[in-house]
Amino acid sequence: MPVTFNLGEALDSLLKAAATSAGLEAAAFVPDVRIADPRHGDFQANGVLGYAKARRLNPRAVAEQLVAALPAEVAADYTVAIAGPGFINFTLKPATLLAWLRAHDSAAHLRANAATARHGQTWVVDYSSPNTAKQMHVGHLRSAVIGEAICRLLEFSGAKVIRDNHVGDWGTQFGKLIWAYRRHLDAAAFAADPLEEFERLYQVGNAAADADPAVLEQARQELVKLQAGDPENLAVWKHINAVSLAAFQPIYDRLGIRFDHTLGESFYNDQVERIYRELAATGLAQESQGALVVFHPEHPRFKTQPFIMRKADGASNYATTDLATALYRAEYFHADGIVVVTDFRQADHFEQLYLTVRKWFAARSYRLPELHHVTFGAVTDADGKALRTRDGGTIKLKELLAEAEARAYALVSERSAELPEAERRAIAAVVGVGSVQYADLAQNRSSDYVFAWDKMISLEGNTAAYLLYAVARIHSIFRKLDAVPGEAATEAAGTPPETPAELALARKLVKFADALRLATDTLRPHFLCLYLYELAGDYSAFYAADKVAVDDPAVRARRLLLCARTLLVMETGLGLLGLRTLTRM
């Protein structure tokens, strides 16, 4: 019989069908299948408890009816038991475990089976989104790392994903910056580090404007000229942006990020008139204190807190461009879903934005995509304060990544001194960046995250290195036995798992599908991290308990199959998180 990728979902369907044939009110019955505690089984159906209680029935009796109505294939694949007040427990039989492992024997097969949930859908993911003319700092890391993982998860579930870097390239800061750029550019400093020089120039312009009203006026004029399309200022502005984006690229390269588009705020400049017109025409927008704003009377706060979409001076702001951006993504990209990844402080803005977009699109009969604002907490130091350098400055992302790599290099040199230096450097690059990425991903994104080098790179517990170490050990076994993962002869000779450690590992492997679904549906990559960590733990326990390189060919084949499949799932899962893997470390 065919083995489905997501066994829990398949059970859910079978239970619904059984409810009908058992004469239950099938429409009202929700099987509620979920991963069970391994002590109870692999999956459990909790749905009969609520169903029976609501109808004053005996839950155990209902469960028995339901189990009796299940097709024979379920009894062939699972040991089924009714337990406690009416839980139905399903424990996979060893032969079923083997069948699943055999059916999912390559990255292509995993991908093909996973890529049904969002087949044919288009999702736009807006992440990273730094301001130009500034360096990326630690605050930009979470958006980039979480956003990239979400892109990969959505792609794996079958969606076409459009990665859009919505850079802040059109702020009022450009007046002062252009003023200073024209007068105080240090060519040598610019050549050494353009972003550092832009930041210095902005500070020079800012200080000069503070000190001298004439300078302030000149800077204002520079901005007016820029916004009016003055060719010279436009050229300077374009140069600043081009240089900034080029300077970001090495960081994106290290994080494995490639954007499809970099449509910053300036891209929407010529579309704001349409936004004003349409929101005024639909009656959503109104004049208030000289500004054009949207109130939401049904909302406890936004009935009085305005969504300002045109300032009193007539200028647009980020509400305007975000409205235009939503429209562009719906009209031009035909997005079925939009995901914007920013920190939680922008929650109010996006709540107002999405309320407005929903009403606006409804009024114009535009097709409304799913709108998601993926938020994440602050990165703090051990005292819970925003993470800063010792002198109070922000921590630059490129320095942070360099330090991660340096720490990883020191560690690998200590643990694996026998490896050639070039390889230790290469390992440090993977472990260093991966540790930073993983530390960001492994924690539920809603909460603040305490940044601590020691926890991140110490390589114990739920860290990238622990997972990469498990992967490296599997590769090491294959090297030692002069074998290749997934070899046909070995796979064919593999028999069902037998020992407790083999069974625990196999049972964890088949739950990859559920972890993927959970992480993707909730847009929370930490569910996948948690799964991979547990998988690595089950593998390590298996590794310690059951030797692979034994003489008995049947036992060896059985265990090599488990090694090959663990490797496949680990490498696939880590790849979805945006991490690279190693064969030695």
Next chain:
RNA sequence: GCGAGCGUAGCACAAUGGAUAGUGUAGUGGCCUCCGAAGCCAUUGAUCUGGGUUCGAUUCCCAGCGCUCGCACCA
């Protein structure tokens, strides 16, 4: 003031309304003539307070307390 997020062992975290609340670290005690000990095994220790809904609440609702953040033209 109004609103949002968060509150789980000493510390850092997990738990899609389910069974005895899981893990790491720190502590304690074991395991390398044996595939990589960056590992494995065992063990001590926790749901902010008070109500409510539910067969069942860390989870949902209400009220408090604490921390963080947001609230008229920055993004």
